[in-house]
Amino acid sequence: MARPFNVDVVSPEGTLWSGDAEFVVARTTEGEIGILAGHEPLMAALSAGPVLIDHDGDQRTTIAVHGGFMQVVENRVTLLTDRARITAGDRAEAAAEALRLSEGDPLDFEG
Amino acid sequence: MASAELRIIRRRISSVSATRKITRAMELIAASRIVKARQRVLQSRPYVSSLIEVISNVGRDAGGSGHLLSEVRDVSTVGMVVISSDRGLAGAYNSNLIRMAERAIGHHTLEGRDTRLFVIGKKAQSYLRFRGYRIDQAFLGLTDRPNYGHARAVANLVIESYVSGEVDAVEVFYTDYRSVLYQIPTRVELLPVQPPTDADTPEGRSVSYSYEPSAEEILSRILPRYVEAAIFGFLLESSASEHASRQRAMKAATDNAAELTKVLTRVANQARQAEITTEISEIVGGAEALMASER
Numbered sequence: 001m002a003r004p005f006n007v008d009v010v011s012p013e014g015t016l017w018s019g020d021a022e023f024v025v026a027r028t029t030e031g032e033i034g035i036l037a038g039h040e041p042l043m044a045a046l047s048a049g050p051v052l053i054d055h056d057g058d059q060r061t062t063i064a065v066h067g068g069f070m071q072v073v074e075n076r077v078t079l080l081t082d083r084a085r086i087t088a089g090d091r092a093e094a095a096a097e098a099l100r101l102s103e104g105d106p107l108d109f110e111g
Numbered sequence: 112m113a114s115a116e117l118r119i120i121r122r123r124i125s126s127v128s129a130t131r132k133i134t135r136a137m138e139l140i141a142a143s144r145i146v147k148a149r150q151r152v153l154q155s156r157p158y159v160s161s162l163i164e165v166i167s168n169v170g171r172d173a174g175g176s177g178h179l180l181s182e183v184r185d186v187s188t189v190g191m192v193v194i195s196s197d198r199g200l201a202g203a204y205n206s207n208l209i210r211m212a213e214r215a216i217g218h219h220t221l222e223g224r225d226t227r228l229f230v231i232g233k234k235a236q237s238y239l240r241f242r243g244y245r246i247d248q249a250f251l252g253l254t255d256r257p258n259y260g261h262a263r264a265v266a267n268l269v270i271e272s273y274v275s276g277e278v279d280a281v282e283v284f285y286t287d288y289r290s291v292l293y294q295i296p297t298r299v300e301l302l303p304v305q306p307p308t309d310a311d312t313p314e315g316r317s318v319s320y321s322y323e324p325s326a327e328e329i330l331s332r333i334l335p336r337y338v339e340a341a342i343f344g345f346l347l348e349s350s351a352s353e354h355a356s357r358q359r360a361m362k363a364a365t366d367n368a369a370e371l372t373k374v375l376t377r378v379a380n381q382a383r384q385a386e387i388t389t390e391i392s393e394i395v396g397g398a399e400a401l402m403a404s405e406r
């Protein structure tokens with residue numbers, strides 16, 4: 001099994017997801033990127049799209065993200081998202097949700 | 112006639128105690144809103160601290176941040192963001208803040224600087240308009256429960272005016288929430304952004320990142336987020352302060368109403384007693400007269 005590392009997904013309205021994961025896939029402005037434990041320090045701008053987090057062996061959490069940043073430092077991944085939502089189901093659904101987030105009124109936040 | 116007086120007092124008692132119920136309800140609502148606003152400040156904290164960490168790391172790694180939003184210019188026009196509330200009944204909350212902002216406007220004018228007013232909340236808008244200041248933009252209806260979208264709308268406007276050179280600096284006037292009993296009007300310089308330094312992140316260390324796409328690009332994307340997050344924080348602080356002030360004002364009103372009811376009840380009792388006394392003496396007087404005529 002892959003070595004776990006710490007992942008935090010935060011947005012201005014709160015912490016969305018936090019825990020140990022084995023594998024993270026995110027979409028940056030340059031393309032998709034997969035992160036495993038021991039990744040070199042990275043700072044990337046995210047574009048709208050799904051983020052996949054594999055954790056606890058066989059669990060997969062998909063999060064629809066609309067823009068933000070990803071920082072990888074010392075086995076710690078921080079996703080700073082403008083707006084994000086945890087979606088049930090596969091990445092196609094998350095991708096569709098991310099699109100909805102970006103298409104929605106930019107001022108239409110919950111809260 | 113005495114019974115008319117009594118009726119009027121009774122009517123006042125019932126109106127005062129109805130008012131008391133209303134102010135009491137407003138007090139309780141305000142109290143619950145304080146808690147909610149404080150919670151949201153806490154919820155946004157991880158985001159803000161990560162943001163600061165990233166900005167200072169990138170700034171250190173990329174060797175200073177010569178970004179547009181942090182560029183210091185000669186100031187000829189100041190943008191002023193004044194955060195007040197939409198509703199009154201909050202004690203001196205609005206007047207304290209507006210007085211501070213007005214003094215600052217006077218100061219800038221004295222120094223030969225122009226001002227642009229970005230006003231949040233109806234109270235500041237109507238006051239400043241009444242006093243003849245030109246308001247460039249007013250945001251209404253968001254101070255009760257500000258959300259991140261509101262902060263973003265304000266931030267966009269402020270950043271736009273700064274980048275276009277319409278203003279050379281931006282100040283924010285908001286009310287800082289220290290405790291339920293203590294909130295102070297505060298003035299902050301928002302733009303140019305003073306990038307957070309090592310002092311803010313004691314665990315700060317040098318990291319050589321690989322960037323996607325580039326350090327400059329990341330900075331130019333992240334600084335506006337920082338401005339947004341800062342404004343979001345100010346809105347939440349102000350909102351908590353507003354509700355705290357309202358809670359206090361409404362508590363005072365409730366106590367006053369209770370006191371007034373007590374006084375009025377006493378007056379009503381006196382009037383009733385006087386009425387009874389009059390009736391008895393009338394009856395006694397009548398009976399005496401009857402007895403006298405029978406004799």
